[in-house]
Amino acid sequence: MYKRIVGGLVLFSILATLLGACAIVDTANTANFPTAHMGGSTFIQTSITLHKGDMLNLVDDAASTHIIVNGSWQGNTQKPATENGAPTVNKTFSGNDSGTVGPFTSAGTFHLYCTVHPGMNLTVTVQ
Ligand SMILES: [Cu+2]
Incomplete structure (x- = not known):
């Protein structure tokens, strides 16, 4: 025993x-890197500030698919964009998962959006 x-x-x-x-x-x-959270169909916060060289952590808190790419929604229209100094972003989340995009190596203001959910925009400011 x-x-x-x-x-x-x-x-x-x-x-x-x-x-x-x-x-x-x-x-x-x-x-060490900033984190933006995603809900069912939106970014919980619509902007985030990074320092040059940071990666961006994205956390999908919902059981929801998100496909995050460069550009933004303007109304109900997707506007894919290539922004000078932004890393190419094309990241799929399948629900309750997380991932990292970047690094963001140039200062500036960059735009990411989700191709699945109209209006799901994130503004990334790098300083
Ligand atoms: Cu989404």
């Missing part, structure tokens, strides 16, 4: 160490 408890404790501490190590690796990749 005593042996079983000790064995369980050892196993638990090994698992806790492994999980802890994974968590550290996961956050190290993305923690």
Whole structure:
């Protein structure tokens, strides 16, 4: 009985160490960069400020597909755009997932939108 408890404790501490190590690796990749969240059909925030060289983290908080590209919605019309100094963005989210776009290496104001949801625009200011 005593042996079983000790064995369980050892196993638990090994698992806790492994999980802890994974968590550290996961956050190290993305923690330093700004994050914009997406809901069911909108960006939760419609603008975000980055520093030159930053990546942009995008988090899909909903069970909703988003396809994020360069350009913007103007009314109900998609206006794809190539903006000088902006990285090419073409990132698909399938719901409750996240991803990174960039890096944004030039200062300026850039526009991203979702091809699925009319009006779903994000303005990225890089300084
Ligand atoms: Cu969308």
